Amino acid sequence: MLSWDQSSSIALMQRERAWVEIDLTALAHNIRQIRGLLSPHTDLMAVVKADAYGHGAVTVAQTVLQAGATWLGVATIPEGIELREAGIESPILVMGATHTAEQICAIAHWGLQPTLCTPKQALVFSEAIGKSSQRQPLPVHIKLDTGMSRLGTPWQKAVEFVQLVQRLPGLTIASIYSHLATADDPDPTIMRQQQHRYEQAIQACGFSPILNPAIHRPFPRFHLANSAATLTDASLHYDMVRTGLVIYGLYPSGHLADRVDLKPVMQVKARVSQVKTLQPGTGVSYGYKFVAERETQIAVVGIGYADGVPRNLSNQLTVLVRGQRVPQIGAITMDQIMLDVSTIPALQEGEVVTLLGQDGNQQILADDWAQTLGTISWEILCGFKHRLPRVAVGKPYGIRQSLSGARHVFHAQQSDLE
Numbered sequence: 033m034l035s036w037d038q039s040s041s042i043a044l045m046q047r048e049r050a051w052v053e054i055d056l057t058a059l060a061h062n063i064r065q066i067r068g069l070l071s072p073h074t075d076l077m078a079v080v081k082a083d084a085y086g087h088g089a090v091t092v093a094q095t096v097l098q099a100g101a102t103w104l105g106v107a108t109i110p111e112g113i114e115l116r117e118a119g120i121e122s123p124i125l126v127m128g129a130t131h132t133a134e135q136i137c138a139i140a141h142w143g144l145q146p147t148l149c150t151p152k153q154a155l156v157f158s159e160a161i162g163k164s165s166q167r168q169p170l171p172v173h174i175k176l177d178t179g180m181s182r183l184g185t186p187w188q189k190a191v192e193f194v195q196l197v198q199r200l201p202g203l204t205i206a207s208i209y210s211h212l213a214t215a216d217d218p219d220p221t222i223m224r225q226q227q228h229r230y231e232q233a234i235q236a237c238g239f240s241p242i243l244n245p246a247i248h249r250p251f252p253r254f255h256l257a258n259s260a261a262t263l264t265d266a267s268l269h270y271d272m273v274r275t276g277l278v279i280y281g282l283y284p285s286g287h288l289a290d291r292v293d294l295k296p297v298m299q300v301k302a303r304v305s306q307v308k309t310l311q312p313g314t315g316v317s318y319g320y321k322f323v324a325e326r327e328t329q330i331a332v333v334g335i336g337y338a339d340g341v342p343r344n345l346s347n348q349l350t351v352l353v354r355g356q357r358v359p360q361i362g363a364i365t366m367d368q369i370m371l372d373v374s375t376i377p378a379l380q381e382g383e384v385v386t387l388l389g390q391d392g393n394q395q396i397l398a399d400d401w402a403q404t405l406g407t408i409s410w411e412i413l414c415g416f417k418h419r420l421p422r423v424a425v426g427k428p429y430g431i432r433q434s435l436s437g438a439r440h441v442f443h444a445q446q447s448d449l450e
């Protein structure tokens with residue numbers, strides 16, 4: 033009879049088939065690296081939208097706040113509420129648009145800080161706050177469109193918009209910000225044009241965007257940089273940078289790779305579920321997109337496109353097994369993939385393979401998948417589904433090892449993983 037020991041590690045259970053490992057040591061290291069680029073007067077906002085780019089928002093937020101980030105950025109109100117429910121008290125900027133009375137109510141209740149993009153939205157906010165029991169003015173963040181053509185008031189209309197919000201009761205302008213469209217392009221022309229428009233708009237509003245460390249400026253504050261701009265130069269940092277990708281340990285572009293030493297935070301691993309030998313001429317997986325030319329040893333591995341391994345990588349994926357690169361063969365299926373492991377002697381069922389991450393001296397990055405697929409690493413990181421448990425490993429200084437609050441994140445002892 034099988035015995036079930038309740039006290040057996042939950043984390044171990046979560047590593048039975050396939051999982052995402054989140055290296056908190058690497059995450060804290062990346063934060064310290066980025067902090068090292070910034071003046072002491074510049075805040076570091078960790079962008080943790082989309083469940084921290086697939087890494088698990090609560091655990092990431094707790095770690096980065098202890099490592100030197102002071103703000104969190106999310107895209108939606110529920111993302112902000114998840115952090116508050118986990119007990120996180122740092123300022124949280126909601127970067128997406130919010131409009132309805134219910135949303136404004138939630139923002140005020142949970143102490144989130146909204147982005148205001150249009151005069152109409154500002155009026156709705158002011159009216160809703162006026163009707164509520166809210167005593168303090170609500171801190172709001174003015175978004176200017178300086179060339180991204182996404183959210184925000186056109187930079188030429190900044191003065192009217194800022195003056196309107198300044199006049200409206202119940203609101204106080206915490207920051208004026210914009211977002212860059214081409215910061216990862218080695219050609220800086222468009223980025224510098226956006227920067228110029230941003231500074232012009234701020235000056236037209238009667239503010240100076242250039243930080244004078246001798247003067248403690250209260251509000252509003254100014255921020256423009258994403259990861260790529262943060263790595264580019266300090267003239268783009270202003271009062272705060274909003275970094276996503278770099279905190280997860282990836283470079284936004286090859287030409288920025290020498291600025292800081294980043295360590296990838298995410299690893300994707302799965303176990304071998306069966307090993308078998310195919311005779312020459314045997315087809316593999318749906319549609320027989322691979323046919324063995326010679327006798328071939330294959331491993332079936334329990335991870336598939338329903339876990340976020342893109343099916344378009346079929347026959348193009350490389351996986352690490354015992355520190356060696358081996359090819360994935362045939363169509364990627366919903367729950368499983370097959371590997372050609374003819375070069376690996378006596379592979380055992382239950383052995384761990386690495387789809388993304390490091391094994392021995394071999395490493396596979398989200399950038400490698402992105403390049404094959406013609407996309408960007410951001411999309412790869414966000415693509416892993418919640419069927420894959422997030423298992424936190426590593427011990428950044430002072431970080432509690434706990435299960436509380438973290439959705440789908442399990443903390444493993446490093447020793448469990450050997």
Ligand SMILES: *Cc1c(COP(=O)(O)O)cnc(C)c1O
Pocket residue numbers: 079081127211257258259260274275276277278284
């Ligand atoms: C997502 C996002 C960021 C972070 O971008 P990265 O390139 O991942 O650093 C910053 N600002 C805004 C407004 C965003 O939407």
